[in-house]
Amino acid sequence: MPNPELRQMLAKGEVFFAPTVWNPPTARLAHHFGFKALYIPGKGTGIMLGQDEAMTNLTQTVTVADRVLESIRYEAPVIVDALSGFGNSDHVQLTVRQLEGAGVSAIHLGDTDQPARAATQRKAVSIDQFKQRIGQAVKARMNKDFLIIARLDASSANDPAASRVETVKRANAVRAAGADALFLSNMSPQADDLQFYRAQIKDIPLATTTNSGAQWFVDQKGQPLSLDDYKGLGYQLIFYEDVIQPSLLAVHDVYRKVKDTGYLPDVPEGEDEKAHSIMWRVVGMEEKWAVEAVTTEIGNKPIAEH
Amino acid sequence: MANPKMRRTLEAGGMVVAPGVYDPSTARLIQAMGFEYLYIGGNQTGIANGIPEPLEDVTLLSHVGRTVVRACDNEMPVILDASAGFGDPVHVMHTVESFEMAGITAIHIEDQFFPKRVSYHRGLEHVVPIDVYQQRLEYAVKARKNKDFLIIGRTDGARATADTWMPKGGTKEEALKRAMAAVEVGVDALMILGDFNREDYQYFRSKIKDIPMVGLISTKTAESRSTGVPDFQNLGYQILIYSRSTIVAVLGAVNGIYEHLIQSGRPAKVNAGNVDKENQITNAITGLERKVSIAATAK
Numbered sequence: 376m377p378n379p380e381l382r383q384m385l386a387k388g389e390v391f392f393a394p395t396v397w398n399p400p401t402a403r404l405a406h407h408f409g410f411k412a413l414y415i416p417g418k419g420t421g422i423m424l425g426q427d428e429a430m431t432n433l434t435q436t437v438t439v440a441d442r443v444l445e446s447i448r449y450e451a452p453v454i455v456d457a458l459s460g461f462g463n464s465d466h467v468q469l470t471v472r473q474l475e476g477a478g479v480s481a482i483h484l485g486d487t488d489q490p491a492r493a494a495t496q497r498k499a500v501s502i503d504q505f506k507q508r509i510g511q512a513v514k515a516r517m518n519k520d521f522l523i524i525a526r527l528d529a530s531s532a533n534d535p536a537a538s539r540v541e542t543v544k545r546a547n548a549v550r551a552a553g554a555d556a557l558f559l560s561n562m563s564p565q566a567d568d569l570q571f572y573r574a575q576i577k578d579i580p581l582a583t584t585t586n587s588g589a590q591w592f593v594d595q596k597g598q599p600l601s602l603d604d605y606k607g608l609g610y611q612l613i614f615y616e617d618v619i620q621p622s623l624l625a626v627h628d629v630y631r632k633v634k635d636t637g638y639l640p641d642v643p644e645g646e647d648e649k650a651h652s653i654m655w656r657v658v659g660m661e662e663k664w665a666v667e668a669v670t671t672e673i674g675n676k677p678i679a680e681h
Numbered sequence: 682m683a684n685p686k687m688r689r690t691l692e693a694g695g696m697v698v699a700p701g702v703y704d705p706s707t708a709r710l711i712q713a714m715g716f717e718y719l720y721i722g723g724n725q726t727g728i729a730n731g732i733p734e735p736l737e738d739v740t741l742l743s744h745v746g747r748t749v750v751r752a753c754d755n756e757m758p759v760i761l762d763a764s765a766g767f768g769d770p771v772h773v774m775h776t777v778e779s780f781e782m783a784g785i786t787a788i789h790i791e792d793q794f795f796p797k798r799v800s801y802h803r804g805l806e807h808v809v810p811i812d813v814y815q816q817r818l819e820y821a822v823k824a825r826k827n828k829d830f831l832i833i834g835r836t837d838g839a840r841a842t843a844d845t846w847m848p849k850g851g852t853k854e855e856a857l858k859r860a861m862a863a864v865e866v867g868v869d870a871l872m873i874l875g876d877f878n879r880e881d882y883q884y885f886r887s888k889i890k891d892i893p894m895v896g897l898i899s900t901k902t903a904e905s906r907s908t909g910v911p912d913f914q915n916l917g918y919q920i921l922i923y924s925r926s927t928i929v930a931v932l933g934a935v936n937g938i939y940e941h942l943i944q945s946g947r948p949a950k951v952n953a954g955n956v957d958k959e960n961q962i963t964n965a966i967t968g969l970e971r972k973v974s975i976a977a978t979a980k
Binding site: 392394398399400401402403404405408409410421422423424425426427428442446585586588589591597598599600601602603604615617618619620621622623624625626627628629630631633634636637638639641642646647649650651653654655657658659660663664667668671672675677678679680 | 698700704705706707708709710711714716727730732752842900901903907909911923925926928930931932935936938940942943945946947948949950951953956957960962963
């Protein structure tokens with residue numbers, strides 16, 4: 376069952392980050408910090424699986440969603456990047472049923488043509504086809520708490536000057552088709568796109584990302600925008616995608632040292648202990664030790680952690 | 682199919698250095714960095730799947746194993762932690778067959794109880810009697826189809842909890858006895874675990890001839906963190922595995938990101954140089970061109 380909190384938060388005008396997660400430990404960690412929603416982007420799933428997001432299929436997406444939701448015991452809303460619905464109208468229907476059935480609370484569906492190509496060669500479907508795709512998704516859902524978020528990134532497929540008009544047209548079309556929210560992606564952080572789209576698109580919650588590649592939405596001091604800033608701009612759901620890549624950079628840096636010197640890098644005192652306690656927390660080690668202490672390990676004193 | 686490279690390397694006296702991985706992204710990253718072997722450790726893989734190692738099963742590990750093998754185009758020999766073998770001899774045989782068919786190149790099987798106890802992570806390490814351990818390995822060796830698939834006998838006898846067959850608990854001598862029992866039934870390599878210093882490693886190496894030995898590099902203690910490839914090479918250990926440094930790096934980075942986001946209400950500013958490096962890494966992981974190397978990535 377979708378978690379009704381997501382619909383309620385959007386209806387109440389709440390503003391929140393949805394950080395990227397891609398496996399049980401990252402999901403548990405994000406949930407532990409108290410994020411109000413978790414996000415599974417196609418890019419993250421693709422990277423984890425060692426493939427471009429354009430190759431990611433429905434089964435892989437549902438599997439990641441299952442693992443994330445089960446690991447947090449369905450306690451927080453999870454939003455899944457359903458790419459373009461993995462095909463035509465029938466595939467979109469299956470996408471909705473499977474992800475809704477898995478307990479996901481929202482999906483975003485984009486206007487990319489199928490089968491998907493690598494991101495740089497994206498081709499968008501026509502406005503009518505996109506409207507039909509969203510309409511089909513809305514019709515296929517079983518529960519109103521399962522939200523259909525239409526993703527608009529026509530801008531990356533067209534001339535930027537013309538695309539603003541086209542994006543607004545598409546936004547209005549999919550809102551009419553029943554989308555619960557709109558996700559404006561691939562915006563240029565330098566432009567006033569955020570204000571422009573909010574001014575042009577009425578009466579529907581808007582979602583966006585914190586950055587577009589290396590470019591971040593920043594305030595006048597050059598700081599990445601805060602939740603308050605997004606609130607002022609009229610955006611509620613802020614996807615935070617930049618997690619799996621920095622984590623792999625951290626792995627790279629560790630083994631770069633090993634490759635070059637044969638030794639792991641030194642770390643500041645206490646850092647390993649902190650990492651180990653995170654490790655134990657994300658698998659619920661203490662709770663399991665407590666069970667063994669009164670069952671299989673009665674009378675045995677713990678010695679040292681390892 | 683097991684990759685013959687590992688057996689050949691060991692026979693030629695070479696080193697096998699295997700960083701720990703648990704999914705295609707970590708595996709491809711390590712491959713693209715120019716390492717030649719991968720290790721799928723139980724603890725780390727369990728954490729990546731949200732469970733402590735003792736709760737893992739053959740299906741989960743076979744899935745991780747074959748996913749990793751395939752992500753690297755079957756080019757990387759993979760060493761996998763087969764835990765306590767997942768049962769009696771008949772189960773151990775199924776375990777070996779499952780991992781061999783998944784394309785794994787080497788597995789280690791230990792003498793802990795099955796079912797494994799989660800409390801081994803706090804020092805309560807129960808091991809089965811030596812004859813039960815030896816029989817486990819005997820049937821593991823019998824079950825393999827191809828000689829290139831290597832069976833590593835692991836003993837935790839050095840730090841085991843006291844039991845009726847070991848009233849005083851584990852000792853180095855007990856571990857040595859168990860290692861010898863493993864050699865008798867034809868294992869290809871030995872792995873003796875414990876909180877050892879260099880003298881301890883030397884002790885084992887001096888007592889056991891003519892079989893490759895495994896050294897484990899962990900972030901658990903400063904001693905283990907600072908014992909590197911050159912040290913083990915000097916000590917005569919040919920196989921080096923990294924048990925948890927990958928997941929520790931990932932969770933450390935992710936924890937820092939989430940913590941900053943939740944506490945400050947805004948993302949941390951990211952260094953543009955990092956973004957370039959991240960993109961190189963991502964391209965090496967997701968690109969169809971498998972020969973992409975990231976050895977040139979800025980250090």
